[in-house]
Amino acid sequence: MRTLVFLVAAVAACAQDGATRADWNYHGGTQFAWRYSALDQINRTNVKSLAPAWAFQTGDYEMGLQSTPIVSGGVLYLSTSRSQVFALDAATGRLIWQYKYPLPRGAVPYGPQNRGVALGGGYVFIGTYDNNLVAIDQKTGQEVWRVTMDDARQCGCTITAAPLVAKDKVIIGGAGGDSAHRGYLTAVDIKSGRVAWRFYTIPGPGEKGHETWKGDSWKFGGGATWMTGSFDPALNLVYWGVGNAAADNDAGPRFSGEGEGANLYTASVLALDVDTGKLKWYHQEVPKDVWDFDSSYECLLIDREVRGKMRKLLVHINKGGYAFVLDRATGEYLDGYPIVDNHTWTSGLTEDGKFVGVVEPVAGKSTLICPSPLGGKSWNEVAYSPRTGFMYTPTAEICSNETVVPQEAHEGRSFTSGTWEMVKAPNGANGSHIDAYDPVTGKRQWSYPYKYLLLASLLATGGDLLFTGDPEGFFFALDARTGTKLWSFQTGSGHRGSPVTYTVNGRQYIATPTGWGSIAARMTTALWPETDTFRGGSTLMVFALPEGGK
């Protein structure tokens, strides 16, 4: 009997649980980044009755509302552009406190957008548009500590991503990989605000991987960590995607041809020991990256059977439009598959995960390359449902005519060494689609096509629903099993944020940022001129089933 109890407990302890329930504690729901909630009060049968419960207007709509709300104990924490934070009663939208970040001096590289806060140790953390990491008292909204990651007037960098709390640390990346800048990931002690470690994504002299850089190019070689990573407590590893090499389109001045890989650790996924910041393994997805194919996106951590064996997996998509399936304990490459229909830049992946038949942009004439530097997927995040077993992806089918225009590196200044003209994909008129995939084999289960670009994250729920919004302002629910649209609501402005779900006093709410804007949104106005008239905004819309009608 005692043995049996022990066995049951052991199985329960081993089963991976990446679902949220009452709260939405982390950027990706949990540290595994599933963007999945087990809540099922709102489901396929009753979703047609879903109606607005409350709305909150932030008043700051520069670059749209790109945030992921965080919810804990009935309080919702929302960041907006210009690094403002609001704490709201999650059932009513009543303002509890507002944190106003002071206006920085001068320009802000890449713009003032912010993609979310993190919670831990009684603090709310935000990375600011002038590269500070701030801890705010969760109860009062008062600033507790602030520490400067870099000088925005020098580095050509900014923080847009949400931080990730892991153990006693808050980990924060940065944007700036298309400037003459050297990327890093920084861990800060939650309590003291002191920097615990910093990992430079480009190895310095004497470090392994440094030989993959020509001359001094490593000093300004990009490798920004501009989205939010994941954490596996059992392995004690932090996973983070690293962006493109700089200059984006021109590898001539930076590619040495020496060592394994090219321009390490750009366009790679890293596994770092959370306590020390030491590199455990890396997997470079796009060696030499001359397409701005950033591997900076979210790392989905799932345990699934691969070829008859249970594996701890990391599934990761980059802008090149391919998904990679890695063993997250070792970094071993297991599988890879395209998620876009248009991928002219490569003829595909070899058995061991190397891209072959690549088409590189050149100087003096333009080359058609699919996907575009906007990505086969933009940063808006995937969802994974353990009920269907599917990974849901928002895909962009856009190409670009690219020309190399060599530039000299001037620290902090734009350093893309190329021009891009976004064009529609030759294959198919639709701008994007949402797909359901078997995340291990890459077999597409269903597809939901859409005219323009879908630039909002996906949310999967235990009610077998998949929520997201479109640029025209519709927030909608698909049947997670079939892709059939079951419900939609016109919110008044397009979607570029990440919806979440939670409960307060047993009632399930779905909250979504609305407010069109962003770099990607502007890039596509050349393809669909009518989208130039889509209105900006910055409102959190919250939905629930009518009270009493659960």
Place this chain on the structure above:
Amino acid sequence: MRAAFLLFAAAAIAGAQNASTRGADLFNQTCASGYCHGARGVGGGAPRLAARGFTDEYIAQTVRRGVPSTAMPAFAGQLPPADLAAIIGYVASLNGIAPSGRNPMPGAAPERSLAPDAAQGRQLFFDSVRGFGRCATCHEVEGQGMPIASPISRVPANPAELRQLTTPHVQTVGSGGDTYPALVLSKGSKQVKLYDLTSPPPVLRTLAPGAVTVKEGSNWSHANVLTAYNDSELGSILVFLRAVVRQ
């Protein structure tokens, strides 16, 4: 005479074309990345520049001064005036405005040039390769760097003196069971603001007055944080500071 006039006109047109080619080239190198305005000022991540009905004055102002709190930097001082004029002319042409030939940088101060050893010191002062160990982590000079320490008003004679330099304002603070060297910025009835100088980068703390003890003096000195430079490099940095700091 007429022939001469035609020749002159042709030369002027060729000159204008050269200027506009140069403007386009500079625009492509400086402004046309996909994250910024895109080729021909269309389809980039920043606002469209073509056919917006801009005036040349507005274009010149915006290029020179930037737009605060957005991604648009001030290019005055970043590019030579002739290059700025060429870019402004190109953006004007995207808006159907003929080049005015006006000086886009009236009254601009001539660029100051530093002697080679001072320039080397400047590079070291801001050297991002040295991470948080660089001087600019705590010091602002010439509008760059973090203004955590008070403006530098006295430059030490040599590296040894610099290492021994203790800042009189650094005190010893106790809070949350921790004792550390700190720069106290303000002590109000509601809150105390201070920089924790335990290790670079300094942490700005906001504390309740009752939660803080402050003692005069500290064991902090520059020697604790000057680990990223050797004496010869510090010497160059001091030359730079002597050239730019009013003592």
